[in-house]
Amino acid sequence: MTDRQQFIAGVSESLGRSVPVAPESIDETAFFESSSDAESRAKEITQDSTSRSDELLESLKVSATKNGWNIHSVGDSESAIGVIQDICDSKDVRSVLTSDHEALNQLNVSTALSLPEGSTIRSTDRELHENSVEDSKEEAFTADLGITGVDYGIAETGTVVIHPKNKVSRLVSLAPPVHIAVITKGQVLESLDELFAMERNDFHKGDLAGSMNLISGPSKTADIEGTTVTGIHGPLEVHLLILE
Amino acid sequence: MVEQVAPEVGRSVIEVLDLLGVDVEYVDDQTCCGQPAFNSGFRSEAHPVAARFIDLFEKTTGPIVVPSGSCAAMVRNYYPQLFRGEPDLKSRAESVSERLYEFNEFVAKFFGTSALKGQTARSNTATYHKCCHLLREIKIDEEPIQMLDNVDGLEVVPLERADVCCGFGGSFSVKMADISTAILDEKLDYIKQSGADTVVAADTGCVFQMQGGLRRRGSSVRVVHIAEFLAESAKNAGAGK
Amino acid sequence: MKPVTINFRDKASQTISDDQIQKSLEHVYTGFFKGRLAAASETDNWEALRSKGKAIKDHTIANLDYYLDLLATNVEKAGGKIHFASDAAEARKLIIDLAKEREVKTVIKSKSMVSEEMGLAEAMNDAGFETVETDLGEYIIQLAEETPYHLIAPAVHKSRTEVAKLLDESYQPGSEPPDATELTMMAREQLRDVFRRADMSVTGVNFAVAESGSIALVTNEGNGRMSTSVPRVHVAVMGMEKIVPSIQDLSTMLRILIRSATGQRISTYVTMVNGPRKPDEEEGPEEFHLVVLNNGRDKLLSDVFMREALNCIRCGACLNACPVYRKVGGHAYGWVYPGPIGALVSPVLTGLKDGKNLPNASSLCGACHDACPVKIDIPRMLLELRWRTAEGEKDPKEKSSSITERLVWKSWRIGMMGRKRFDLGARIAGWTLRPFTRNGWISKAPPPVGGWTSSRDFPAVSTRSLKSFVKSMKLGGGK
Numbered sequence: 001m002t003d004r005q006q007f008i009a010g011v012s013e014s015l016g017r018s019v020p021v022a023p024e025s026i027d028e029t030a031f032f033e034s035s036s037d038a039e040s041r042a043k044e045i046t047q048d049s050t051s052r053s054d055e056l057l058e059s060l061k062v063s064a065t066k067n068g069w070n071i072h073s074v075g076d077s078e079s080a081i082g083v084i085q086d087i088c089d090s091k092d093v094r095s096v097l098t099s100d101h102e103a104l105n106q107l108n109v110s111t112a113l114s115l116p117e118g119s120t121i122r123s124t125d126r127e128l129h130e131n132s133v134e135d136s137k138e139e140a141f142t143a144d145l146g147i148t149g150v151d152y153g154i155a156e157t158g159t160v161v162i163h164p165k166n167k168v169s170r171l172v173s174l175a176p177p178v179h180i181a182v183i184t185k186g187q188v189l190e191s192l193d194e195l196f197a198m199e200r201n202d203f204h205k206g207d208l209a210g211s212m213n214l215i216s217g218p219s220k221t222a223d224i225e226g227t228t229v230t231g232i233h234g235p236l237e238v239h240l241l242i243l244e
Numbered sequence: 245m246v247e248q249v250a251p252e253v254g255r256s257v258i259e260v261l262d263l264l265g266v267d268v269e270y271v272d273d274q275t276c277c278g279q280p281a282f283n284s285g286f287r288s289e290a291h292p293v294a295a296r297f298i299d300l301f302e303k304t305t306g307p308i309v310v311p312s313g314s315c316a317a318m319v320r321n322y323y324p325q326l327f328r329g330e331p332d333l334k335s336r337a338e339s340v341s342e343r344l345y346e347f348n349e350f351v352a353k354f355f356g357t358s359a360l361k362g363q364t365a366r367s368n369t370a371t372y373h374k375c376c377h378l379l380r381e382i383k384i385d386e387e388p389i390q391m392l393d394n395v396d397g398l399e400v401v402p403l404e405r406a407d408v409c410c411g412f413g414g415s416f417s418v419k420m421a422d423i424s425t426a427i428l429d430e431k432l433d434y435i436k437q438s439g440a441d442t443v444v445a446a447d448t449g450c451v452f453q454m455q456g457g458l459r460r461r462g463s464s465v466r467v468v469h470i471a472e473f474l475a476e477s478a479k480n481a482g483a484g485k
Numbered sequence: 486m487k488p489v490t491i492n493f494r495d496k497a498s499q500t501i502s503d504d505q506i507q508k509s510l511e512h513v514y515t516g517f518f519k520g521r522l523a524a525a526s527e528t529d530n531w532e533a534l535r536s537k538g539k540a541i542k543d544h545t546i547a548n549l550d551y552y553l554d555l556l557a558t559n560v561e562k563a564g565g566k567i568h569f570a571s572d573a574a575e576a577r578k579l580i581i582d583l584a585k586e587r588e589v590k591t592v593i594k595s596k597s598m599v600s601e602e603m604g605l606a607e608a609m610n611d612a613g614f615e616t617v618e619t620d621l622g623e624y625i626i627q628l629a630e631e632t633p634y635h636l637i638a639p640a641v642h643k644s645r646t647e648v649a650k651l652l653d654e655s656y657q658p659g660s661e662p663p664d665a666t667e668l669t670m671m672a673r674e675q676l677r678d679v680f681r682r683a684d685m686s687v688t689g690v691n692f693a694v695a696e697s698g699s700i701a702l703v704t705n706e707g708n709g710r711m712s713t714s715v716p717r718v719h720v721a722v723m724g725m726e727k728i729v730p731s732i733q734d735l736s737t738m739l740r741i742l743i744r745s746a747t748g749q750r751i752s753t754y755v756t757m758v759n760g761p762r763k764p765d766e767e768e769g770p771e772e773f774h775l776v777v778l779n780n781g782r783d784k785l786l787s788d789v790f791m792r793e794a795l796n797c798i799r800c801g802a803c804l805n806a807c808p809v810y811r812k813v814g815g816h817a818y819g820w821v822y823p824g825p826i827g828a829l830v831s832p833v834l835t836g837l838k839d840g841k842n843l844p845n846a847s848s849l850c851g852a853c854h855d856a857c858p859v860k861i862d863i864p865r866m867l868l869e870l871r872w873r874t875a876e877g878e879k880d881p882k883e884k885s886s887s888i889t890e891r892l893v894w895k896s897w898r899i900g901m902m903g904r905k906r907f908d909l910g911a912r913i914a915g916w917t918l919r920p921f922t923r924n925g926w927i928s929k930a931p932p933p934v935g936g937w938t939s940s941r942d943f944p945a946v947s948t949r950s951l952k953s954f955v956k957s958m959k960l961g962g963g964k
Contacts, residue, residue, distance in 0.1 A: 004557055007569035007779070011550040011725070020551035028540035030733035031696060065752070090588060120586035128856035130769060136767040141681055142545075157751035168763040174707060186895035192736035192751075200732040205696045210563075210763050211713065214755040219707040222747075223640050226512035226647050227665035232621060232673050232756070233680070234707025247951045248911040254951035255958065262960045272957045273904040281894050283849065284876025285886070289898035296902060325865065335952070367841065376878075377851035409808045413848025420846055422935035426501045426812040428941070456941030459926060470584055 035204035042201035045194045049186065056155045056188035057242065060212035061128060063158030067217035068230060070239045081112045084180060084242055091178060093144040100167035101149020103243060104182045109147060124169040131200075140171035146235070147180045148173045152198070156191035159216040160240070161200065165210035173215060179235040181215070184243045246311055247275075250448050256475035258309045264355050264477055278326070279318040281415050287326060294326055295333060296317075301340050303311055307354075311471055312447050313378025314414075316346040321381055335356040346382045347471055348391070357390035363479025364398040367466070370473070371403040371440035373431070373454065375447040377464050379407060388446060388470050390425055395477045403443075404434045412446075412453040428457045435465060443467040486603045486630060486821050493842040495815035496618045509809050513641060518805040520748020520854065526644050528744065536742045538859045541734050542796035545726075547589065549786065549795075552728050553777065554694040559698025563760030565773035572780050573603040574693055579776060580687065580720055582614050586829040587718050587772075588616060594885035595704065595712045596620040597689025598799060599722045599778055601633060605687065617679045619904040621672050625651055634815035635823065636801035637746050676708075684711035686770070690723035691798075692738055692777070700775065703743060703752045710754050716835045719770035725777050726786075726795040738798065741858035746800040781834035788879075790869050794829045796859045803853035803863060807848055818843065824864045825853035834872055837883040844870035881884070893933070909952060915946040 012019055023031035049056065061071050073085045084107075088096070094116060098109055100123065110121045122139055129135075140146070148169070151162040160181045164170040172178050189195055195214075202208045219234030230236060246254045250258075258268050279292035281287070297319070301308055310316045323337040351359065363473030372389050379385055392400045411417065417426075430456065435443055441464070445451050448469060453469035494903075500506055525531045560567045570576035584592065592614050594606055606627065609616040618627040622639035628651040631640035646713070649662035652671045655661060663671075686860030688709060691703045700721050700800055702709040711725065729738055743752050751816055762769030785791050802811045804824030815823035819840075820831045828847065844867045853863045878886030900910040921927045922945040930938040937943055 001778075002569045002575065004554075004567070004569055006552050007777070008550050008573075010779070010783060011553060011786065014783045015547070015550060016552075016787075020548070020554050023544065023548040023551055027539060028537045028543050028729045031542065031730035033731075033733075033891055034617070042521075053601055067753075100626065119951070124767065128765060132767040133717075137681065140768075159751060164714075164766065164769065165763060170768045174710050174714060179935070182641045192739060193733075196733045196736045200696075203732055208699070208759055209757075209761050210766070211760075212757040213710060214751070215753070216755075217753050218752050219705065219753055221621045221669060222516070222664040223620075223638060223670055223705050224643075225509070225626065226516050226638070226641065229666045229669040232669055232706045232708075233619070233676065235713055247907075248914070249946055250948050250950035251949060251954050255954050256662060258955065258958060258960070268960060270952070272952060275901045275904060275907040278901070281897060283871070284894065285868070285871030286891070286894040287872050287874070287878070289894045293901045302795055322713065322868075325782075325868070331488060341591035355513055376848070376852070380851035380855055407852075409848050411808065413850065416845070418934050418936040420497075421813055421939055422498055423809055423846065424848070425940040429807045430808075430812075431669045450942060453941065456937070456943055459942040460928070460940060 013236075014117045015081050015148045018155055030200065033085065038197070038201040038204045039043065041197045045189065045197055049189055053186045053188065056190060057185050057244070059155035060158065060188050061242070062155045063155060064240050065158070067158040068228070068238070069217055070159065070237070070241060071242065073242045073244055074192065075151065077107050080107050080243060081109070081183070084241075085113060086181065087178065087239060088113065091144065093178075094119040095143045096121040096145045096147065097139055097169075097172050098144040098170040099146070099148040099169040101182065103184045104147060104149040104218055104237060116148060119173045125167045136169070136171065140169070140175040143176040145178045145180065146172040146174075146176035152195060153183050153188040154191060154195055154214070155188055157216055161195060161242065162213045163217065164211050165209060170211070170213070174234050177231070177235055178237045178239070180239040180241050182243065203216065224232075245448050247298075248300050250451070250469070252471045253311050253448055253472055256469065256471040257309060257321045259475040260351070260360065260471055260478065261309065264351070264359060274300055277318045280414060281316060282322060282326060282401050284316065291326060292325060296297065298323075298333070298337050298340055302336055306343065307350060308340070309347055309350045310344060311347045311469070313375050313382050313384070313451065314447055314448050315351070316344060319344055319379035319478065346384065346446070348380060348384050348388050349382055350379065350403050351391070352384070352387040358394050360391065360394060360474055360478060361450045361481060362395040362466065362474060363481035364395050365476045365480040367398060367442035369399045369401050369440040370442040370444050371401050371435065371438040372406060373403060373410060373443055373445040373450060374407045375445055376409050378446050380408075388444070391470070391474060392444060396481070398477075401438050402439050402440050403440075403467075405430075410450045412454050414451040417453060425457070428453055432461065434459050436463075441465055442473070444470050444473050486601055492819060493817050496819070498815035499847070500814040501812055501816060505644055506814055507646070507812075510644050510814060513635065513805050513811055517637070517747060517801065519807065521745050521802055521955065523531060524744035524748040524750065524924055528740070534741050535858055537737050539796065541729060542739065542859050543731060545728060546786070546792060546795045549726065550745055551729070552730055553725060555695040556693055556698060556728060559695065560618055560775050563696075563698045565698065565760045565775060568774060568776045569839065570776055570778050570780075576603050576609045576722065576776055576778050577605060581609060583718070583720065583774065584609065584614055585684055587685065588677045589718065591679065591683050592616040592685045592687060593617050593679060593708070593712055593716065595625070595686065595688040596639070596711045597687065597722055598633075598636065598821055599724050600687060602780060603722070603778070605722070610722065617800055618678055618681070619711065620704075621669065621706060624672060624676065628652070632816065633821070635804060657816070666914045667891040671776065682709045683716040683719040684710070686723060687720045688712045688717045690727050690775070691723050691742065692735060693723055693728045694732050695728055697787065698760060699732065699757050700822075701735055702756045702758070703741070703754075704756070705753040707754060708757055712766055713756055713758055717770055718774070718947040719758070720774045720776060724777060725779055725782055726797075742798050742800050745856070745858040750751075750959065759955070783834050785830070788833070791829070791833060791866055792852055792943055794826070794833075794866060796861050797826050797830075798857055798859060802856040802858060806852040806856035808848065808852065810851060813846070822867070826861075829863060829866050837873060838885050841874045841885045844874065851890070856955065889933070908952075911946060911950060915948065918946055
């Protein structure tokens with residue numbers, strides 16, 4: 001097994017030196033920007049996101065539609081539930097799995113939704129128990145519908161961003177064949193630049209999420225004869241439920 | 245190649261420049277820029293030939309016009325690599341490069357693409373193939389088409405995938421003949437689709453590749469170097485009498 | 486995967502005459518190539534992004550030791566483990582030993598060219614682990630026991646009928662195969678069960694971030710996300726060059742990678758991983774391992790003229806742009822990396838003598854250079870490699886030109902060094918070819934140029950040189 005020092009020394013040697021040397025700074029990478037730069041940038045972005053929230057939301061609707069999201073815009077919780085209910089009815093949904101997000105929690109899906117006898121509505125907002133890992137997999141792989149909130153939307157690319165963590169699931173937005181992502185106005189960032197600036201700031205604060213998923217539409221592939229097919233390992237259908 | 249196999253191209257360049265009012269000199273002792281050996285990896289053979297090119301041409305004054313995008317690219321972009329580690333020779337080459345132009349580049353830059361008028365002599369419809377080095381190394385794209393637009397009586401039609409290689413690539417056309425031919429076949433199919441009776445291109449190698457293939461197919465489509473085409477059209481319009 | 490480039494010409498010829506593969510290769514142009522052009526034209530600052538991407542990569546590679554060291558520190562800080570492997574054998578052993586220690590039974594693999602370099606899936610299956618490729622294209626070729634045909638679309642050469650034979654037990658050869666959607670749904674079902682029981686995943690890495698010790702994965706299907714959510718052990722493998730300095734750099738790199746690869750603004754999923762799952766999470770791997778592989782890349786790194794090849798972000802744009810790749814397909818290149826980038830990387834990584842055909846399998850059209858999101862000057866490096874195989878410039882052992890060829894160019898040079906001999910040479914060539922010339926054209930030339938006339942006519946050598954014409958020209962017409 002090559003140890004770290006040996007390996008790095010070999011790389012240094014290939015570059016004509018004996019040990020790594022701190023590089024001269026260049027403009028093109030943010031690596032040389034300070035953490036206070038990162039912080040002020042993040043503040044700017046948050047402010048901009050709020051002040052231009054209408055514009056950014058409209059932009060997201062356009063880019064998300066292009067990517068194959070089904071867009072639903074509602075003004076209140078009741079209408080939001082109405083949308084979810086319609087989706088459940090049309091697909092004969094019997095098991096629903098929800099992840100823990102503020103905007104979603106407020107909808108009280110577990111009480112507000114009415115499903116056929118024997119159906120289940122479960123949430124990942126629960127304490128860890130002995131069989132958590134296996135149970136959560138089982139639930140996610142057998143659920144008909146997964147509903148999550150999001151941490152950001154990205155207008156440039158028609159994307160929602162989720163940071164899985166305690167009570168916020170990785171699989172709820174992946175394993176069930178249908179996924180509903182609930183987003184509120186004010187959560188939308190302009191582009192990938194802003195997203196990664198926010199992430200970089202989180203990192204400098206010691207707060208970087210252990211993982212992050214950018215989701216930009218239903219899963220797809222074009223591996224057979226170059227024909228695009230929607231729905232392979234991830235959801236076949238994705239809905240963006242916008243609470244305006 | 246122009247020198248010994250397609251001298252009419254060289255003549256045409258001189259004729260066109262002459263019509264534009266340019267005083268044209270021909271360097272008697274010239275042979276080659278060295279590209280064939282360089283491209284095949286034989287830099288030790290290319291080097292003296294290239295150095296000789298610089299020797300000859302640095303003695304001239306004024307612009308140097310080359311009827312080939314690939315030769316112009318060789319001098320401009322690849323001599324620095326050939327002469328790497330030889331700062332003297334490299335800087336002499338750079339001085340020569342500064343006043344070296346490919347034919348279309350020269351006409352477009354100093355006279356504009358509408359300077360030369362003409363009347364089509366043999367062709368009804370023409371289409372333009374974008375030779376790779378002219379396009380990507382010398383960055384001449386639509387200018388030749390604009391020049392063709394000035395030829396009266398000629399319908400210029402677009403060529404699908406005009407910027408895709410014809411498959412010549414110098415010795416590639418012989419060393420990897422079946423790949424070169426496969427690429428050529430696709431080009432010839434698109435030429436047929438264009439409906440043109442004439443294909444205009446700016447590099448003699450490409451002209452040979454396409455004409456050679458079309459002849460073998462029994463096609464009557466003519467492939468001609470742009471200088472030759474413009475000279476012929478200008479003469480047909482009564483220019484130079 | 487063992488290199489087999491000595492078969493290049495044969496495989497190339499076979500592919501050229503295979504109508505079905507030629508049809509499939511069209512997709513590479515109409516889909517991927519055109520997709521990139523469309524995406525580039527709708528991106529206002531496309532050229533600026535390319536320049537930025539190039540600058541980031543140039544800087545990173547020039548300081549690769551520093552950034553790898555930093556990456557290692559940060560991966561461990563985030564709770565992961567980093568492993569360094571000098572070569573493929575070491576990497577395989579490392580991963581197999583880990584799987585044994587963790588009592589792994591089922592392994593799911595996401596798309597990774599580096600894992601192909603290692604021949605990992607095969608080795609793991611041989612070692613007794615159920616190892617399944619989960620990217621649909623890779624799954625198909627795993628079932629077909631073949632190697633990838635393209636960086637992004639590994640099964641691009643397979644027809645629906647061939648895919649049906651592999652995926653559909655009930656398919657009757659000779660009948661109309663199911664459509665792409667039906668076949669895809671079959672694969673979804675087959676693989677879903679495998680995801681469910683996977684103990685370990687092996688993924689690639691699109692970008693590793695030195696600043697934070699994170700990795701980014703780009704996928705469309707969801708198998709990358711499954712790999713980072715379901716199994717208890719996640720192993721990510723990367724070539725040592727796949728690194729960027731800062732988290733922020735990802736916005737530039739993802740934009741140029743994805744638009745160049747498929748023409749999308751973004752892939753369906755981008756997944757960032759920063760260590761294993763937290764203790765209070767229900768889902769996610771308990772362990773995160775990053776395996777950094779050299780496997781000959783130091784040869785490129787220490788070679789000042791070839792170092793630029795390490796800037797590659799594996800988008801496949803050069804393949805899509807290459808008129809040669811689009812005729813000869815991926816297998817002709819004989820190793821993991823096809824197309825223009827393959828023609829550079831394979832010979833250096835596997836030994837130039839073996840891969841001598843590859844740098845010559847190019848018309849030097851430059852379309853690859855144009856297409857590359859980080860502006861890698863592939864033609865310059867192909868010429869560099871040609872110099873080495875022709876004259877053994879870097880290492881005499883790499884010289885593989887024949888005596889005939891060397892003599893041909895020697896005589897060419899002699900002929901070019903003076904005008905008189907140049908003219909004489911032309912006369913001789915003219916006379917030699919006269920017997921073959923009819924009506925100013927040659928349709929059957931003698932060797933060594935007979936290759937030309939197998940499919941094309943060649944014009945006769947002129948009886949007069951340009952020089953002699955010039956002497957008799959009357960000029961002054963434009964005045």
